[in-house]
Amino acid sequence: MTDEVLWTRPGAPEVAEMMAELLHEYVSRYGPVAGERMERFPDDTLTPPDGRLMVLLREGVAVAGGAFRRHDSTTAELKRIWTHSSYRRQGLARRVLEVLEAEAERLGYRRLYLTTGPRQPEARGLYLAAGYTPLFDVTVPPAGPLPFEKELPLLVEPVLHAATPGLRGSG
Incomplete structure (x- = not known):
């Protein structure tokens, strides 16, 4: 089964269910403060030229997705990594990471950063x-955000601030 990669924008219809389920997941684990944290980053940071948002579509249904935004001049920060609850344990989150990593590298980012x-x-x-390299002591029970980083090899010529081919669904 082949999933379609769709580069889109936060307000697009195919993203609405993804964000709703992601918010529900965060609130169920962390309480109402999770919704406030999701709103800290404006949606426009997840769009070109410095960020991207993608979903994996399977037969037209968004089954997984994720985004990145500029963290600093050489670092992209991964955000909103998600897999629909009905499609978990199929390697989709790993696929989302691979797609986001490749796009960040294509844009000239040299490092990825994220927290979970x-x-x-x-x-x-x-x-x-x-x-990903943990930026915390993995031997200590986690109490707060868990930061990670990953260096990206610059294997392709960077295309800084270029339009994303095939961007559709800009709703």
Whole structure:
């Protein structure tokens, strides 16, 4: 089964269910403060020229997605990594990471940064398995945000601030 990568914008219809389920997931794990934290980053930071938002579509349904935004001149920060609850344990989050990493590298970013929460052991495991370096002591029980980083090899000529090919669904 082939999933379609769709580069889109936060207000697009295909993103609405993703963000609603992601917010529900965060609130169920961390309480109402999670919604406030999601709103700290304006949606426009997840769009070109410095950020991107993508969803994986399977037969027209958004099954996974994620985004990145500029953290600094050489670093992209991954945000909103999500897999629909009905499609988990199929490697989709890993696929989202691969797509986001490749796009960040294409844009000339040299490093990725992200944080996940202490009540998301599956996310922690994903990032460790995907080669992200923990910026915290993995031997200590987590109490706060868990930061990770990953260096990107610059294997392609960077296309800084270029339009994303195939951007559609700009709703």
